[in-house]
């Protein structure tokens with residue numbers, strides 16, 4: 333049976349991904365909240381996933397990151413790897429709060445992306461990391477969150493470049509979802525632009541199965557929206573409340 337690792341399995345999107353993967357893969361799951369992680373594991377087992385291992389980890393702790401690294405190195409040989417953790421940064425937070433956000437949104441995803449590329453199966457494998465459309469243009473409403481996602485995308489494109497020369501059977505992709513109905517957006521007014529986490533999870537899995545590298549929007553029609561947002565001239569853009 334193939335091995336798949338889901339870092340951030342407790343996220344709304346991660347939980348849906350686990351449902352899609354659990355019957356066909358030996359699963360390695362992580363989350364920060366151990367009670368939530370245990371319920372994701374139990375749900376996977378009820379659905380027929382007999383081979384599920386898990387580890388709770390908080391990315392703001394260096395010991396947590398070290399122990400996750402040791403655990404992943406011990407397992408190794410993954411066919412598919414997904415990285416999902418993320419927090420919506422408060423624009424007015426303190427330095428130490430921003431530092432913690434940086435570890436969750438940028439440093440840990442980059443670090444584990446580099447590690448997992450080395451731990452993918454010798455027959456090849458796919459790494460899919462979740463970024464965001466928020467990284468495409470700096471906007472006043474989510475400057476720090478967007479800039480971390482933008483930096484994450486840049487790092488992953490560099491990693492894709494490196495793997496292309498070193499190990500062409502490994503694909504490195506970064507998903508850029510638009511608005512998703514999840515605890516992260518619980519306080520936002522909902523609109524037709526919101527997608528369900530299940531749809532995003534299906535998009536992540538499809539990309540991994542195709543072994544296609546590079547950035548992609550989820551759903552794909554966000555490409556058109558971001559085309560407009562990116563090209564909006566400053567004399568219009570700077571007057572918006574985006």
Ligand SMILES: NC(=O)c1ccc[n+]([C@@H]2O[C@H](COP(=O)([O-])OP(=O)(O)OC[C@H]3O[C@@H](n4cnc5c(N)ncnc54)[C@H](OP(=O)(O)O)[C@@H]3O)[C@@H](O)[C@H]2O)c1
Nearest residue numbers: 342343344345363364365390391416417418511512514516
């Ligand atoms: N919702 C959206 O509109 C949207 C749009 C574009 C991109 N995204 C991205 O999609 C991904 C999944 O988010 P979601 O919408 O499914 O939100 P979510 O349900 O709020 O998930 C957030 C995830 O981040 C984990 N996390 C938070 N702080 C952590 C820490 N210190 N250490 C380790 N893990 C930590 C949470 O773990 P616990 O639950 O175990 O605490 C959870 O797994 C994120 O990368 C997010 O940036 C979301």
